[in-house]
Amino acid sequence: MSACEFESLEKSLESHLPEAELVEVKRILFGKETKKLDLPACAVEAASERDFELKGYKFDAAQEQLRPPRNIRVGLIQHHIVLPTDAPILDQISAMHSRIGEMVEVAATCGVNIVCFQETWTMPFAFCTREKEPWTEFAESAEEGNTTRFCQELAKKYNMVIVSPILEREELHGTLWNTAVVISNSGNMLGKSRKNHIPRIGDFNESTYYMEGNTGHTVFQTQFGKIAVNICYGRHHPLNWFMYSMNGAEIIFNPSATVGALSEPMWPIEARNAAIANHCFTCAINRVGTEHFKSEFTSGDGKKAHHDFGHFYGSSYVAAPDGSRTPGLSRTRDGLLVVEMDLNLNRQISDKWSFKMTGRYAEYAEELAKVVQHDFKPKIVKE
Numbered sequence: 001m002s003a004c005e006f007e008s009l010e011k012s013l014e015s016h017l018p019e020a021e022l023v024e025v026k027r028i029l030f031g032k033e034t035k036k037l038d039l040p041a042c043a044v045e046a047a048s049e050r051d052f053e054l055k056g057y058k059f060d061a062a063q064e065q066l067r068p069p070r071n072i073r074v075g076l077i078q079h080h081i082v083l084p085t086d087a088p089i090l091d092q093i094s095a096m097h098s099r100i101g102e103m104v105e106v107a108a109t110c111g112v113n114i115v116c117f118q119e120t121w122t123m124p125f126a127f128c129t130r131e132k133e134p135w136t137e138f139a140e141s142a143e144e145g146n147t148t149r150f151c152q153e154l155a156k157k158y159n160m161v162i163v164s165p166i167l168e169r170e171e172l173h174g175t176l177w178n179t180a181v182v183i184s185n186s187g188n189m190l191g192k193s194r195k196n197h198i199p200r201i202g203d204f205n206e207s208t209y210y211m212e213g214n215t216g217h218t219v220f221q222t223q224f225g226k227i228a229v230n231i232c233y234g235r236h237h238p239l240n241w242f243m244y245s246m247n248g249a250e251i252i253f254n255p256s257a258t259v260g261a262l263s264e265p266m267w268p269i270e271a272r273n274a275a276i277a278n279h280c281f282t283c284a285i286n287r288v289g290t291e292h293f294k295s296e297f298t299s300g301d302g303k304k305a306h307h308d309f310g311h312f313y314g315s316s317y318v319a320a321p322d323g324s325r326t327p328g329l330s331r332t333r334d335g336l337l338v339v340e341m342d343l344n345l346n347r348q349i350s351d352k353w354s355f356k357m358t359g360r361y362a363e364y365a366e367e368l369a370k371v372v373q374h375d376f377k378p379k380i381v382k383e
């Protein structure tokens with residue numbers, strides 16, 4: 001079986017382990033067995049008809065005396081590109097809009113309050129090619145673009161906050177960015193958050209296309225909680241998660257596009273660790289499939305030129321501040337993960353572990369200010 005045919009770790013464990021052992025394995029692997037969420041039969045039926053995986057889980061928090069529970073539902077959507085990469089651009093974008101439209105409809109049936117799509121969801125991840133055309137034509141205005149308009153309609157119709165990561169074109173200066181547009185459940189655009197860290201690894205030649213973000217670590221106050229978006233490669237930077245959390249994020253989304261050979265061993269750890277370290281929920285989303293490009297490209301590794309990027313392994317999941325996590329979606333199929341969470345858990349875990357209270361931030365700030373100076377001398381004691 002090839003890596004791109006292996007559907008999921010959980011499925012494999014479920015089909016090979018005796019039941020009692022499976023319970024223990026899941027407890028160790030996922031922190032505790034996350035409760036399954038009962039989803040409406042019509043949603044399950046629609047997902048099956050529309051050929052995508054639908055899974056639901058629930059994170060509980062303790063009942064408090066002074067605060068009512070703050071239960072909300074998030075939806076994570078992972079998907080293939082719909083049309084081949086050489087189809088007309090508008091057709092590719094429209095096909096992706098229809099696919100997302102039918103998945104969001106199911107999310108609405110499942111009571112999702114905030115949905116997040118994968119990184120640059122309207123396009124193939126063509127940055128491996130280093131060709132500017134036609135890929136830059138996928139870029140749209142975050143404020144006025146068709147994709148934002150499309151999401152605004154969905155947000156209003158379903159009373160849902162939508163996080164829509166796109167390739168953004170800022171018309172005034174012609175600058176391109178990798179941007180998550182955040183749309184309120186009222187249908188208004190709440191704002192945008194640009195990708196802070198651009199990869200320079202493997203075929204992720206993204207610095208050829210767009211710039212490091214300049215929107216800092218914005219947090220969006222929505223009706224369903226304070227949310228932030230740490231786009232893809234930003235998940236390797238603990239300080240990036242940290243700064244969103246310092247600005248008050250209760251849920252940090254990590255819309256991504258990453259391939260198996262490069263990052264799969266890191267995937268289950270990074271967002272989960274960020275949830276633990278920052279007393280918040282994190283949501284990691286990755287696309288699925290293998291995308292083929294007409295022109296060959298090389299990977300700068302001495303190997304032959306090739307036409308495809310490698311396998312995007314999906315495996316989207318949600319992690320909670322207590323260190324537990326949901327099982328992942330499939331490595332191969334489109335999917336919607338619906339997760340109910342009580343946001344009160346963040347403060348409960350903060351009171352228990354107190355990482356923010358015990359963090360020596362003033363000391364770090366002082367030392368870091370010195371470290372970044374060009375004449376910095378490391379503090380090393382020698383015999």
Ligand SMILES: NC(=O)NCCC(=O)O
Pocket residue numbers: 119199204231232233234256257258259262263
């Ligand atoms: N899209 C993106 O930033 N990918 C970089 C590779 C990775 O972070 O796994």
